Amino acid sequence: MQKVVILGGGVGGTIVANQVARQMGTELKHGDIEITVISESHDHVYQPMFLYLAFDQVVPSEAKKPERDILDRHVKLVEATADRIDRDAKAIVMADGTTIDYDYLVIATGSRPSPEQIDGLPEGGHIFYTEEGAIKLRQALHDFDGGRIVVTVGVPHKCPVAPLEFTFMVQEWAHSRGIGDKTEVVYTYPIGRLHSLEPVAKWAGPVFEERHIESHIFFNPEKVDPTQKTITSLEGETLNYDLLVAIPPHTGQDVIGRSKLGDGGNWVPTNRHTLRMEGSQNIFVLGDATNLPISKAGSTAHFEADIVAANLINLLRGGLGSMQYDGKVFCFIETGMKTATYITFDYTTPPNPPAPTEMIHLYKLAYNRMYWLTPAGLL
Amino acid sequence: MADEVKIVDARGSFCPGPLMELIKGIRQEPVGTVLEVWSSDSGSAKDIPEWVRRAGHELIQNIEEAGIYKVQVKKTR
Ligand SMILES: Cc1cc2nc3c(=O)[nH]c(=O)nc-3n(C[C@H](O)[C@H](O)[C@H](O)COP(=O)(O)OP(=O)(O)OC[C@H]3O[C@@H](n4cnc5c(N)ncnc54)[C@H](O)[C@@H]3O)c2cc1C
Numbered sequence: 051m052q053k054v055v056i057l058g059g060g061v062g063g064t065i066v067a068n069q070v071a072r073q074m075g076t077e078l079k080h081g082d083i084e085i086t087v088i089s090e091s092h093d094h095v096y097q098p099m100f101l102y103l104a105f106d107q108v109v110p111s112e113a114k115k116p117e118r119d120i121l122d123r124h125v126k127l128v129e130a131t132a133d134r135i136d137r138d139a140k141a142i143v144m145a146d147g148t149t150i151d152y153d154y155l156v157i158a159t160g161s162r163p164s165p166e167q168i169d170g171l172p173e174g175g176h177i178f179y180t181e182e183g184a185i186k187l188r189q190a191l192h193d194f195d196g197g198r199i200v201v202t203v204g205v206p207h208k209c210p211v212a213p214l215e216f217t218f219m220v221q222e223w224a225h226s227r228g229i230g231d232k233t234e235v236v237y238t239y240p241i242g243r244l245h246s247l248e249p250v251a252k253w254a255g256p257v258f259e260e261r262h263i264e265s266h267i268f269f270n271p272e273k274v275d276p277t278q279k280t281i282t283s284l285e286g287e288t289l290n291y292d293l294l295v296a297i298p299p300h301t302g303q304d305v306i307g308r309s310k311l312g313d314g315g316n317w318v319p320t321n322r323h324t325l326r327m328e329g330s331q332n333i334f335v336l337g338d339a340t341n342l343p344i345s346k347a348g349s350t351a352h353f354e355a356d357i358v359a360a361n362l363i364n365l366l367r368g369g370l371g372s373m374q375y376d377g378k379v380f381c382f383i384e385t386g387m388k389t390a391t392y393i394t395f396d397y398t399t400p401p402n403p404p405a406p407t408e409m410i411h412l413y414k415l416a417y418n419r420m421y422w423l424t425p426a427g428l429l
Numbered sequence: 430m431a432d433e434v435k436i437v438d439a440r441g442s443f444c445p446g447p448l449m450e451l452i453k454g455i456r457q458e459p460v461g462t463v464l465e466v467w468s469s470d471s472g473s474a475k476d477i478p479e480w481v482r483r484a485g486h487e488l489i490q491n492i493e494e495a496g497i498y499k500v501q502v503k504k505t506r
Contacts, residue, residue: 205449206445242479247446285484299456313457314458343446343447400443
């Protein structure tokens with residue numbers, strides 16, 4: 051029997067498990083192969099909902115479903131924390147000391163926001179990248195009655211459009227609450243323009259001007275003083291805030307560090323085309339967990355999962371597993387409370403977003419509800 | 430003694446892009462590390478040195494080889 055273990059039951063891991071299970075139903079039923087997903091979270095979480103949770107537009111239960119309900123019933127699910135990957139033994143060592151053997155391993159452990167990397171940020175600022183953080187921010191916004199909101203962005207971070215989306219949304223939200231006149235919105239960005247994607251940066255410039263959003267580029271947050279309510283950048287600039295909302299720097303998961311498979315940030319060195327871990331034939335890596343220079347987004351995990359699943363199926367049937375990933379990414383961008391646009395690009399095709407429309411916004415809202423068809427392998 | 434150079438392969442990176450990949454590398458490596466960013470975007474030859482100056486690191490090399498822009502930076506703080 052050939053054993054496939056998928057470490058991580060988020061977007062990427064779940065899609066791979068379901069695609070392989072669906073296409074290899076006969077082999078699974080005959081016991082020729084076994085697919086196991088390991089996830090420390092009972093629920094599958096649709097993280098984009100956290101943005102709307104902060105604005106009290108949805109509640110946490112709308113952002114999650116039990117992972118078991120989404121996985122094909124022939125896929126085994128182990129709901130527990132993995133302590134480390136033992137490459138020599140071809141096994142996952144679980145936190146309780148038990149082991150799970152694999153012939154093929156898919157690392158899909160995602161990433162985590164690390165606000166602790168910035169002095170004073172955990173005490174002085176808010177984040178909306180976790181359920182707990184979004185709930186705290188929801189309260190802070192509810193209690194906010196005007197002042198200076200600073201949105202700051204660390205490197206690296208997942209969902210590269212969320213910082214801009216939050217900025218536009220919070221500005222509109224303040225106006226809709228009747229406190230627009232007494233609210234200043236300030237946005238900081240680590241590089242020399244408003245967004246890493248050039249067309250998005252170009253488009254955002256005039257919109258910032260029109261909406262009186264103040265911006266500071268080349269601003270990498272370094273320390274926060276929660277008493278003085280200031281934030282200082284690595285480049286030496288200091289800003290005052292009344293409400294600080296940070297997209298903190300992210301790291302790969304600790305299990306990668308404990309397994310000694312990652313770089314200094316616990317990102318797994320990955321071949322950009324084969325999606326195999328560098329130096330390995332039987333370990334695939336996808337989603338936020340890789341060290342690839344592409345956006346950490348659910349859509350990236352999805353496109354990569356299609357390739358990893360196809361290669362696994364091919365390998366399990368005796369092939370070479372040689373399909374290649376082209377770097378494809380797709381993201382919606384909310385441009386306010388009522389309009390949106392989208393971008394798509396790959397390693398060789400630059401992005402070229404269409405003008406924002408209400409239709410795209412409505413589609414994004416619909417997708418937020420239809421998301422569950424994606425990990426199920428239907429959309 | 431020649432410093433070991435860490436390659437940051439950011440070719441084809443439209444987002445987050447070569448400069449953000451460099452910032453990520455600098456954040457996670459110790460002081461003294463030399464990083465070499467590879468970029469397919471000619472803009473990198475300008476915007477990477479500009480950030481390096483503002484952030485107080487050291488620009489070691491800025492060259493183009495067969496359409497690939499290679500910028501070497503030493504983390505100094
Ligand atoms: C506010 C917000 C908005 C976003 N908006 C968008 C958007 O509009 N579009 C978009 O494409 N993306 C968006 N994203 C990003 C997207 O959610 C992530 O990029 C995506 O979830 C990454 O998928 P993944 O499979 O790599 O990891 P995840 O989905 O994060 O899954 C990781 C899995 O690994 C498991 N795991 C980790 N460590 C262990 C361990 N030691 N043992 C066992 N299990 C473990 C976790 O339990 C989890 O199941 C957004 C994210 C946030 C926070």
